[in-house]
Amino acid sequence: xxxxxxxxxxxxxxxxxxxxxxxxxxxxxxxxxxxxxxxxxxxxxxxxxxxxxxxxxxxxxxxxxxxxxxxxxxxxxxxxxxxxxxxxxxxxxxxxxxxxxxxxxxxxxxxxxxxxxxxxxxxxxxxxxxxxxxxxxxxxxxxxxxxxxxxxxxxxxxxxxxxxxxxxxxxxxxxxxxxxxxxxxxxxxxxxxxxxxxxxxxxxxxxxxxxxxxxxxxxxxxxxxxxxxxxxxxxxxxxxxxxxxxxxxxxxxxxxxxxxxxxxx
Ligand SMILES: C[S@@+](CC[C@H](N)C(=O)[O-])C[C@H]1O[C@@H](n2cnc3c(N)ncnc32)[C@H](O)[C@@H]1O
Numbered sequence: 454x455x456x457x458x459x460x461x462x463x464x465x466x467x468x469x470x471x472x473x474x475x476x477x478x479x480x481x482x483x484x485x486x487x488x489x490x491x492x493x494x495x496x497x498x499x500x501x502x503x504x505x506x507x508x509x510x511x512x513x514x515x516x517x518x519x520x521x522x523x524x525x526x527x528x529x530x531x532x533x534x535x536x537x538x539x540x541x542x543x544x545x546x547x548x549x550x551x552x553x554x555x556x557x558x559x560x561x562x563x564x565x566x567x568x569x570x571x572x573x574x575x576x577x578x579x580x581x582x583x584x585x586x587x588x589x590x591x592x593x594x595x596x597x598x599x600x601x602x603x604x605x606x607x608x609x610x611x612x613x614x615x616x617x618x619x620x621x622x623x624x625x626x627x628x629x630x631x632x633x634x635x636x637x638x639x640x641x642x643x644x645x646x647x648x649x650x651x652x653x654x655x656x657x658x659x660x661x662x663x664x665x666x667x668x669x670x671x672x673x674x675x676x677x678x679x680x681x682x683x684x685x686x687x688x689x690x691x692x693x694x695x696x697x698x699x700x701x702x703x704x705x706x707x708x709x710x711x712x713x714x715x716x717x718x
Contacts, residue, residue: 456617460572461523461548467669468503468524474667475504475530478565481594481650481710482506485565488646488712489592491516495560498584500549500577501567505531505542511563512540519559521545521552522567550576554584561585564593566710569626570669572619574635582639585717591640592714594648597627600709604696606670612689613674627711640715650708657694660706664693 485507491497493515499508500520504527508520512535520542522528528544535542547553549564549571562581571577581591596602603624610622625631629645636643654660665675678686700707 457572457619460617460620463673464570464669465523467672469526470667470672471524471527471669472504472530472667473663475506475534477650477652478503479506479510481648482510482565484648485563485592485594485712486510486514488644488714489561489563489590490714491561491563496558498552498554498559498562499567500552500562500564500581501570502531502544503527503565503567505534505544507563507565508542509535509538509540511561512542513538516561519543519545519554521547521549523548550580552580552584556583557586558584559586559589561590561592563591566594566596568593569595569623572617572621574621574626578635582717587717589717590714591717592712593626594710594712595626595632596624597647597709597711598624600627601697601700601706602708602710603627605664605693608689608692608696609671609674612678612685613670629711629713632713636715638718640717643713643715646712648710648712650710652706652708653704654701654706655704657697657701660697660701661690661693 491511491514495516497511497516497518502508502520502522505520508518512518525546528546532544549568562585568577585591606624664671697706
């Protein structure tokens, strides 16, 4: 298996525990669907759909929705959510870097904190634009490097082994300058909007405990540090709490994020 395939296999294992976070990605899903301007009858694709929060929200607006994710356990939960929400979505297990759809099929291609985890941004973006109709909307939510999630992501990267060659840091997808460069001249009318995900937490340690149990890339790091270097784990935890502290008030942790939307030329 080459490095990129190994990386994706590790991603697939690491996101298995993400389901509890659907409670906090549900409200942000509604905002992304609004930012993308989804209306009844549109053909919509949600890539890296996880437990289906964006896909199901779009389907509830009477869009015709297809959704795809790498992690089969999350797709099982997505199907259960669609059944409970009483909407229809077509679900696919797959990779955003290799979408199993013909060119120009969709009116909108969305991804909430999802496509940013594909290792090669240019490959993921080319695929998302390929399956979009000319004039169609690409829209995604991502974590800016300068706020809480970007900073804790950079911290985790410092404590983890060096990334495999060819794997881009996911948080670069949160920087409008880099997004603009990646779009190149493939799109027009790029619109950015900042928003806040408010995460309930009972203390800094409580917040960190939930992240350590459910946030894909952090889980493996904690396991490895706990087994090999408990003092380094302690230092990671102290640095993590110091980053989060200024964002914690009234039993909420404020996670600032960025929504982007653009029209394919
Ligand atoms: C932070 S979760 C977001 C899930 C969902 N969009 C939400 O908002 O709740 C990241 C998701 O990206 C998926 N993912 C990571 N790499 C992927 C890839 N190359 N192709 C498709 N999905 C991928 C994971 O399986 C996981 O479901």
